[in-house]
Amino acid sequence: MLITVSGPPGSGKSTNAAGLAEALGLDHVSGGDIFREMAAERDMTPVEFNEYAEDDADVDRDLDRRLHEIATTRDDLVLESRLAGWLAADHADLRLWFDAPVDVRAERIAEREGKPVDRARAETERREASEHKRYLEYYDIDIGDLSIYDAAYNTARWGPERFLDALVATVEAYDPADDEGKAAVVGVTHDF
Numbered sequence: 001m002l003i004t005v006s007g008p009p010g011s012g013k014s015t016n017a018a019g020l021a022e023a024l025g026l027d028h029v030s031g032g033d034i035f036r037e038m039a040a041e042r043d044m045t046p047v048e049f050n051e052y053a054e055d056d057a058d059v060d061r062d063l064d065r066r067l068h069e070i071a072t073t074r075d076d077l078v079l080e081s082r083l084a085g086w087l088a089a090d091h092a093d094l095r096l097w098f099d100a101p102v103d104v105r106a107e108r109i110a111e112r113e114g115k116p117v118d119r120a121r122a123e124t125e126r127r128e129a130s131e132h133k134r135y136l137e138y139y140d141i142d143i144g145d146l147s148i149y150d151a152a153y154n155t156a157r158w159g160p161e162r163f164l165d166a167l168v169a170t171v172e173a174y175d176p177a178d179d180e181g182k183a184a185v186v187g188v189t190h191d192f
Contacts, residue, residue, distance in 0.1 A: 001076060001093045001094075002091055004092045005078060005080040006082055006149070007082070010108040010109040011100050012098050012108070014033075019164045026078050029070055029078075030081070031063065031081025045123075050130040051126070054133065057138060064139075067087050085149055094151070095150050096151050097146050097153070098153050100154055106118075107120075109124060153167075
């Protein structure tokens with residue numbers, strides 16, 4: 001089973017994808033971890049690296065090619081990245097989208113990264129604008145288009161344990177026999 005988890009920064013992707021993978025006995029691959037490693041290799045913050053990537057398309061294309069290859073060649077996996085649902089396309093059994101209000105996400109990021117909330121919010125908004133611009137330009141993907149996802153969640157509504165229970169219940173309720181129209185939902189193929 002291949003499950004994708006997508007959403008904006010601070011939406012709980014990493015925490016919940018890791019918890020879901022553990023609960024289901026699946027591997028977990030984080031595009032964010034790979035991106036942060038790439039940024040650190042260049043001695044940049046993720047925000048700086050996002051802006052650098054605006055002028056160097058090879059950054060996104062390299063990351064997205066790696067994730068697309070993982071999505072199309074592996075099973076028994078929770079793949080988590082901003083574009084995971086798009087990258088996996090009809091290879092995914094379930095595509096999940098997580099979100100939360102920007103204030104909640106900024107607080108989570110501030111706590112995680114030990115920075116003031118107002119700075120986390122400003123960086124998050126810059127990062128999201130940068131990514132939106134690049135995804136549209138490179139792949140003609142509107143990251144705000146949630147029509148490809150099987151379920152979308154506001155992660156601010158539940159505590160971590162209750163939310164994990166909801167995710168596990170979603171996966172357990174999944175029946176592959178009900179996927180007759182799944183490929184048609186994606187509708188567009190992208191060259192990663």
